[in-house]
Amino acid sequence: MEAIENINTRRSVRSFEEDEVPPSQIAEILRCGLRAPSASNGRPWEFILVKDQNVKDRIGYLGARSLYERKKRRLKDTKEQFEKIAEAPLFIVVACNTKKSPIFWRHDGSAATQNILLAAHSLGLGAVWVGAPFALKKHSNEIKKLLGMPKHIEIASIVALGSPKIKPKLKQVTDLKKKIHYERW
Numbered sequence: 001m002e003a004i005e006n007i008n009t010r011r012s013v014r015s016f017e018e019d020e021v022p023p024s025q026i027a028e029i030l031r032c033g034l035r036a037p038s039a040s041n042g043r044p045w046e047f048i049l050v051k052d053q054n055v056k057d058r059i060g061y062l063g064a065r066s067l068y069e070r071k072k073r074r075l076k077d078t079k080e081q082f083e084k085i086a087e088a089p090l091f092i093v094v095a096c097n098t099k100k101s102p103i104f105w106r107h108d109g110s111a112a113t114q115n116i117l118l119a120a121h122s123l124g125l126g127a128v129w130v131g132a133p134f135a136l137k138k139h140s141n142e143i144k145k146l147l148g149m150p151k152h153i154e155i156a157s158i159v160a161l162g163s164p165k166i167k168p169k170l171k172q173v174t175d176l177k178k179k180i181h182y183e184r185w
């Protein structure tokens with residue numbers, strides 16, 4: 001798929017079939033993650049591949065709790081949203097070594113995450129960036145502990161990945177004019 005078409009047609013997918021993502025596709029997607037730009041070419045990325053349903057469920061639950069505690073959304077709704085996401089056959093945890101990129105690890109991790117989302121879409125897979133569990137420090141800490149991560153490794157994002165059950169409608173970008181400032185604000 002051509003790059004601009006890929007970008008224009010990617011949507012977040014939050015509903016997945018059970019089928020596993022083939023290892024060759026996972027490898028291809030992660031290689032695209034590793035092609036991302038990074039500050040001073042620090043390349044701080046490491047990936048944790050999580051299939052364990054209990055772990056995915058717990059991460060989903062913490063995401064639901066974060067939205068409930070921070071955004072005051074109804075817990076019933078947020079739980080439903082994240083229970084579906086946790087049905088994705090694979091979670092890719094995009095982690096960054098903060099010793100390799102002490103200032104810009106979040107940016108580096110985000111660049112890799114976007115590459116991963118686009119690569120997944122290009123292969124006909126569905127994916128969503130799962131950031132809510134990291135909105136509260138106590139939840140990030142619990143997830144790091146759950147995944148056995150050392151202190152100097154931080155999580156930039158989690159990508160839930162699988163075959164899409166539903167293909168969301170394409171979005172129109174209609175606000176380009178309002179988003180541009182010429183020369184200064």
Ligand SMILES: Cc1cc2nc3c(=O)[nH]c(=O)nc-3n(C[C@H](O)[C@H](O)[C@H](O)COP(=O)(O)O)c2cc1C
Pocket residue numbers: 010011012013014063081128129130131132133168171
């Ligand atoms: C930093 C970040 C965190 C996100 N966290 C979540 C999340 O926890 N759960 C979720 O369902 N979607 C999450 N998303 C996806 C956004 O909700 C989604 O990108 C947005 O609604 C636009 O939809 P689209 O991706 O289909 O264009 C996140 C996206 C970003 C960039």
